[in-house]
Amino acid sequence: MSETVKVGLIGFGIMGKAHADNIKTIEGCQLVAVADSKPERLKSAKEQFGSDIAVFEDLDAMLDSGKIGAVFVAVPHYFHPEMAIKAFDKGMHVLIEKPAGVYTKHVREMNAAAEKSGKVFGIMFNQRSIPAHQKIKDLVDSGELGEIKRTNWIITNWYRPQSYYDSGGWRATWKGEGGGILLNQCPHQLDLWQWMCGMPAKVRAYCSFGKYHDIEVEDDVTGYVEYENGATGVFISSTGEAPGSNRFEIAADNGSLVFEGGKIAFWRNRVSERQFNKTFKGTFGTPECWKCEIPADGKTPNEQHKTVLQDWVNSINTGSKLLAPGAEGLNSLLLSNAMLLSSWTDTMIELDNFDDDMFFSMLQERIANSKANKKSNKN
Amino acid sequence: MSETVKVGLIGFGIMGKAHADNIKTIEGCQLVAVADSKPERLKSAKEQFGSDIAVFEDLDAMLDSGKIGAVFVAVPHYFHPEMAIKAFDKGMHVLIEKPAGVYTKHVREMNAAAEKSGKVFGIMFNQRSIPAHQKIKDLVDSGELGEIKRTNWIITNWYRPQSYYDSGGWRATWKGEGGGILLNQCPHQLDLWQWMCGMPAKVRAYCSFGKYHDIEVEDDVTGYVEYENGATGVFISSTGEAPGSNRFEIAADNGSLVFEGGKIAFWRNRVSERQFNKTFKGTFGTPECWKCEIPADGKTPNEQHKTVLQDWVNSINTGSKLLAPGAEGLNSLLLSNAMLLSSWTDTMIELDNFDDDMFFSMLQERIANSKANKKSNKN
Numbered sequence: 001m002s003e004t005v006k007v008g009l010i011g012f013g014i015m016g017k018a019h020a021d022n023i024k025t026i027e028g029c030q031l032v033a034v035a036d037s038k039p040e041r042l043k044s045a046k047e048q049f050g051s052d053i054a055v056f057e058d059l060d061a062m063l064d065s066g067k068i069g070a071v072f073v074a075v076p077h078y079f080h081p082e083m084a085i086k087a088f089d090k091g092m093h094v095l096i097e098k099p100a101g102v103y104t105k106h107v108r109e110m111n112a113a114a115e116k117s118g119k120v121f122g123i124m125f126n127q128r129s130i131p132a133h134q135k136i137k138d139l140v141d142s143g144e145l146g147e148i149k150r151t152n153w154i155i156t157n158w159y160r161p162q163s164y165y166d167s168g169g170w171r172a173t174w175k176g177e178g179g180g181i182l183l184n185q186c187p188h189q190l191d192l193w194q195w196m197c198g199m200p201a202k203v204r205a206y207c208s209f210g211k212y213h214d215i216e217v218e219d220d221v222t223g224y225v226e227y228e229n230g231a232t233g234v235f236i237s238s239t240g241e242a243p244g245s246n247r248f249e250i251a252a253d254n255g256s257l258v259f260e261g262g263k264i265a266f267w268r269n270r271v272s273e274r275q276f277n278k279t280f281k282g283t284f285g286t287p288e289c290w291k292c293e294i295p296a297d298g299k300t301p302n303e304q305h306k307t308v309l310q311d312w313v314n315s316i317n318t319g320s321k322l323l324a325p326g327a328e329g330l331n332s333l334l335l336s337n338a339m340l341l342s343s344w345t346d347t348m349i350e351l352d353n354f355d356d357d358m359f360f361s362m363l364q365e366r367i368a369n370s371k372a373n374k375k376s377n378k379n
Numbered sequence: 380m381s382e383t384v385k386v387g388l389i390g391f392g393i394m395g396k397a398h399a400d401n402i403k404t405i406e407g408c409q410l411v412a413v414a415d416s417k418p419e420r421l422k423s424a425k426e427q428f429g430s431d432i433a434v435f436e437d438l439d440a441m442l443d444s445g446k447i448g449a450v451f452v453a454v455p456h457y458f459h460p461e462m463a464i465k466a467f468d469k470g471m472h473v474l475i476e477k478p479a480g481v482y483t484k485h486v487r488e489m490n491a492a493a494e495k496s497g498k499v500f501g502i503m504f505n506q507r508s509i510p511a512h513q514k515i516k517d518l519v520d521s522g523e524l525g526e527i528k529r530t531n532w533i534i535t536n537w538y539r540p541q542s543y544y545d546s547g548g549w550r551a552t553w554k555g556e557g558g559g560i561l562l563n564q565c566p567h568q569l570d571l572w573q574w575m576c577g578m579p580a581k582v583r584a585y586c587s588f589g590k591y592h593d594i595e596v597e598d599d600v601t602g603y604v605e606y607e608n609g610a611t612g613v614f615i616s617s618t619g620e621a622p623g624s625n626r627f628e629i630a631a632d633n634g635s636l637v638f639e640g641g642k643i644a645f646w647r648n649r650v651s652e653r654q655f656n657k658t659f660k661g662t663f664g665t666p667e668c669w670k671c672e673i674p675a676d677g678k679t680p681n682e683q684h685k686t687v688l689q690d691w692v693n694s695i696n697t698g699s700k701l702l703a704p705g706a707e708g709l710n711s712l713l714l715s716n717a718m719l720l721s722s723w724t725d726t727m728i729e730l731d732n733f734d735d736d737m738f739f740s741m742l743q744e745r746i747a748n749s750k751a752n753k754k755s756n757k758n
Binding site for chain 2: 149150152154156159160161162163164167204206208211212213220222224226230232234236238240241242243244245247249251255256258267269273276277278280281282283284285286287289
C-alpha cells in the first residue's frame, strides 16, 4: 500500500466546503490543510473540521509547511496557473478547477512546470465521468461511428438573467473573469467536444459582447471549425436564450449520433456511407439505417466530482492513467481563446499557430478598459 | 365568373407528365398546349392528351399561337428567367419551377419584366403549402414567438450517392446546373427559412466542392448569417451524410421552436425572456416554460403542387394574393449565390449590396472550366 496523500485545499469559497466534504470521502487521501487569503473563510474551515485541519492565510506558508504533498486549486480562474506553478515548484501533485486559466500563454507555462516536476497533474473536468459522455467517446474511439464528417453542439441552455451578472461587480468583466460564456459556462462542453471528437485545426467564430446583458464580455457565440481530416463543426452557445437547447450531434461515416435530453441515439448505417457511395448502382438510394438506442445512465453532480478526485488520488498512489489530465485543460481554453481572437480580429484562426502573445495583449487592452464594477460605471 | 385560364406547359421532361396531370385537376384553367424542344417528348404528350392539346417545338410559336394566356415553365434552372421574360413580353401570366434561376442578375431581369407586364407571376414553392410550414410562419408572423434571436436549420438528409451524379453528364457541373446542393436540393429550405424568419442582412459561408463526390460543385455547406435585428443563424446542408438530419430551430424572445420529424414543439415562456431579464431579482432563474405540441398535419407532395397551381390560377382569375409570388424566388437564390460567393471570396457578404456582376463573372469562369461530362474527363 502506498502512503496516504496529504491534500491542501487552496480556496475555501462557495465551492470550498463542498470540495472539502468530497475530499474526506476519497480513499487513499486526507485533507490536512486549507489556504485562503480571507480570515473569515479560514474560521469557517476550522468550525467545519476542528483542530484536525491546519489553516493558512499565505499559500507559500502552506506549501512550505511540510504537512502536504498535493494541492487542489479551487480559486478564481486567473489564479489557477500561478498557484499550480508554485505548487509544482515545491514538488506537489496538483488538481486544478476548470478552466485551466484565462489565457493560453499562462496555461502553457503551467503545463511546462507540471511536465518538469513529474508530479501528477489533474483538472476537475467532472463531466468526463458521466457515463453518457464516456459512451459517446467510446463510440468514436472504438470506430463504431467511423470517420467523423461533422460535429455540432447547440448548447444554449446556459440562461443567465441580468441579476446574475449584477450579483458580483467582478462578474463578466475582462478584469474580473477575463471572459464570458466561453470561460465561465462552456468549459465542460468545450472540453467534452474536443475529448470526444478531437481538436479542430481551424476556428472561425462570431462572438457578441454584451448582446443580451449589460456586461463587457461575450454572451452569445457561434463558432465554425474545420478538422484536419476535412470534417466541419459548429458550436453555438448563449446566456440570452430561454429555454435554450442542449443538442450534440456527430455525423460520421457509419451513421450519426444525437445526444439530447440525456439520451444517445445512434442512427447506424448497415454499410458505411463511403462504401455505399462507391458501390451503389441506382440513382437514388441510402444505406440501410438502424436507430440504436444506446444505454447512457447518469450520475449525480456530487459523484462526478468524487470520481475525478478519486481518480487523481489513485494516479498519485498507483501511477494509473488520469481520466482528466491537467495538461488537457489547454485544449478547451485554446478553443475559447481562439473563438474570441477570431471575433476580435475577424479572421480564421489556425490552432497550431495560435498567437498566445497576441491574444494576451488584446486581452490586456480590454482589462485596461474594464469597468470593474458595472453598476457604478454604467452610462 | 372569369374566363378559363388557358395554360401552355413549357418542358415535358421527367416532371412534365405529372405537371400536366396536375394542371388538368385545377379549377378555372385548361391545359391547351405543350412546348418542348425534343420531338419525342411532344409525341408522348400527344399520346397522353390526344388531339385536345397543341404541341410546339418552338417556344415563340406557342407564345404567338393565340391559344394560351399563361405558361408554366418547367425546364432546367438556367432557362427559367429567359423563358419567363419571353412570356411576360408576350403578355402571359407565368408560373416557374424553382429555383428562380441560377444567378441573381438574370432573376432580377425576370422580376423587372414581370413587374412591367403587370401579369401574375408565381413560383412552384410547393412546400409553402405544407400545413406545418404555414403554422411555423404563423407563429412568427402573429408574434407568438416574439422577436427572433437565432435560427438554425440542419438539413443534411439530402444524401446522394456517386451513381446519382453519374446518371447525367450535366449533373453537378457548373455548365450543366450552375451549382450543387444549394441550387438543386436546398431551394425549398432556403425559401422556407427566409419566408418564415425573414432575409438575413449578411452571409458568411463555408462551402466544400466535390468533398464527398467526384463533382465540380458544392456538396457540403455551413452558412452563418446575421439579421438586421442582431439575430444570428446557421444553415447546414450536405449530400454526403447518411442518414443525415432535418432539424429546424428558432430561438426567440417568447421561447424556442423545434421542427423535426414532422412535429412542431414550441417551448413557450410564460413571460418573455427580455421581460424576465429586466425584472427577475434572484441570481439564478429562468422564465417558467411550457412545452406546447403544435398541430402540424401534412399533405402529400402531389397535393402540394396542386395547391400552388390552384393558387396561381385563382390569382389570375380573382386577383387574390399569391402564396408563392414569383418575385420572392430571388430571395432563396440570393442566399444560395451569397453562400457560394462568400466561399469563393472568403468574405462576409452583405445582401443589400450583393454584387450580381461579380457573382455572374465568377460563375462564368467556372463554367468555362467546366467538365461537362465528368466521367470522360476525369483524371
